[in-house]
Each structure stands twice: as structure tokens, then as C-alpha cells.
Amino acid sequence: xxxxxxxxxxxxxxxxxxxxxxxxxxxxxxxxxxxxxxxxxxxxxxxxxxxxxxxxxxxxxxxxxxxxxxxxxxxxxxxxxxxxxxxxxxxxxxxxxxxxxxxxxxxxxxx
Amino acid sequence: xxxxxxxxxxxxxxxxxxxxxxxxxxxxxxxxxxxxxxxxxxxxxxxxxxxxxxxxxxxxxxxxxxxxxxxxxxxxxxxxxxxxxxxxxxxxxxxxxxxxxxxxxxxxxxxxxxxxx
Numbered sequence: 001x002x003x004x005x006x007x008x009x010x011x012x013x014x015x016x017x018x019x020x021x022x023x024x025x026x027x028x029x030x031x032x033x034x035x036x037x038x039x040x041x042x043x044x045x046x047x048x049x050x051x052x053x054x055x056x057x058x059x060x061x062x063x064x065x066x067x068x069x070x071x072x073x074x075x076x077x078x079x080x081x082x083x084x085x086x087x088x089x090x091x092x093x094x095x096x097x098x099x100x101x102x103x104x105x106x107x108x109x110x111x
Numbered sequence: 112x113x114x115x116x117x118x119x120x121x122x123x124x125x126x127x128x129x130x131x132x133x134x135x136x137x138x139x140x141x142x143x144x145x146x147x148x149x150x151x152x153x154x155x156x157x158x159x160x161x162x163x164x165x166x167x168x169x170x171x172x173x174x175x176x177x178x179x180x181x182x183x184x185x186x187x188x189x190x191x192x193x194x195x196x197x198x199x200x201x202x203x204x205x206x207x208x209x210x211x212x213x214x215x216x217x218x219x220x221x222x223x224x225x226x227x228x
Contacts, residue, residue: 042222043115043201043203043221043222044201044203044217045219046217046218049216087153101153101154101155103152103153104153
């Protein structure tokens with residue numbers, strides 16, 4: 001299974017952009033990069049996913065490097081409610097549906 | 112309806128009890144999952160059902176027994192558990208079967224918090 005590496009924790013000022021990096025150097029050609037977040041005591045929530053192109057939705061933007069070995073999740077204007085654990089996952093047919101979560105990054109948004 | 116509903120939210124059981132966790136979705140998803148999450152750890156995949164058939168069992172002890180009675184329901188039967196099995200049990204579903212291209216997002220329930228005494 002492709003592994004992901006994320007910094008254990010990050011801080012961000014409220015209203016500023018939060019940039020969360022993820023390393024997935026062993027990603028295979030048909031594996032997608034997914035991002036989820038988990039707010040304390042809740043189930044994980046889907047944020048965004050992509051294959052090779054950059055993606056944007058109402059929650060965030062996903063920037064994937066050209067070699068696909070790393071990606072960055074961008075929350076453009078972080079709020080206190082964005083404080084959560086953010087997980088980067090690679091998932092596709094190579095790992096036969098085994099969506100393995102890494103240790104994630106605890107993002108703390110401060111006033 | 113984009114919800115995955117898990118019941119009960121909290122469960123306390125003794126090591127000799129038999130209990131079940133239930134999960135339901137009405138999104139027409141054909142893949143359903145059980146995850147186990149210990150405190151301050153990421154979710155760990157336990158089982159995957161695809162089209163109501165067990166497709167992945169991550170070497171889970173037999174005291175955990177999954178069941179998928181139909182495409183909307185997923186159960187986890189619990190028997191002779193140990194205190195170390197205390198955890199948050201998360202159910203999830205996705206539109207397509209595992210292993211397909213772009214399997215799509217996982218929809219998670221809020222979890223069932225299990226305490227084994």
C-alpha cells in the first residue's frame with residue numbers, strides 16, 4: 001500500500017490560508033489522493049480528491065506536484081471550526097480498496 | 112439523504128456479552144466498511160463489503176463478525192470481546208466497489224463508542 005507522511009501538527013491564524021502538506025512518494029499511477037478531516041469525536045469528513053490535476057471545491061484546493069509524489073491541501077481562509085485532524089490517503093485499484101489512513105496532521109486554528 | 116447512521120452511539124458490554132453494532136445508508140452505495148479507531152490514532156480498516164459480499168478482512172479476530180443483510184445495512188456482531196477492543200467503531204460507505212478507478216469519497220457515520228469491561 002502507498003504510504004503517506006504528514007507533519008504531526010500545524011498552527012494557523014484565523015482568516016489566513018492553511019497549507020497542509022502530504023508526501024506520497026510511492027503512489028502508483030492509478031491511485032488517487034484523498035483528503036479527509038476529523039473533528040473531535042466525529043466521523044471523518046471528505047474534503048477533496050484528485051489524480052494529477054489541481055482541484056478546487058467549496059471547501060478547499062488540492063495542489064498535486066507534477067511527479068505526484070506530494071500534495072498540498074489549502075484551506076483559503078481558515079476559521080476556528082477548521083481545527084481538526086487532517087488525513088491524506090492514497091486509494092485506488094492497486095491497493096484493492098484498502099483505504100489506509102496515515103497518522104494525519106492536527107491543525108489548530110488560533111484567533 | 113447523504114447520511115450514514117450508526118446505532119447505538121454508545122455501548123458498554125462485559126467480556127461474556129453478545130452485542131451488535133448497526134449501520135445504515137440509503138444513498139445506493141454498494142461498498143460498505145467497518146473501521147476501528149483508538150484514541151488519538153487514525154481509523155484502521157477492519158472489513159469491506161462490496162455488493163453485499165465480504166471482499167476484505169484485515170485479519171480481524173473472529174470475535175468480530177460482520178454481516179451485510181442487504182445493500183443498505185451493515186452489522187458488526189461482537190462476542191467475547193476484550194477490554195483492549197474498547198474503541199470508536201466507524202462505518203462508512205462509498206458509491207462503487209473497492210479497487211475501481213476513482214472509487215469516490217467515503218461517507219462516514221458518527222461512530223459507535225464501545226467500552227468493554
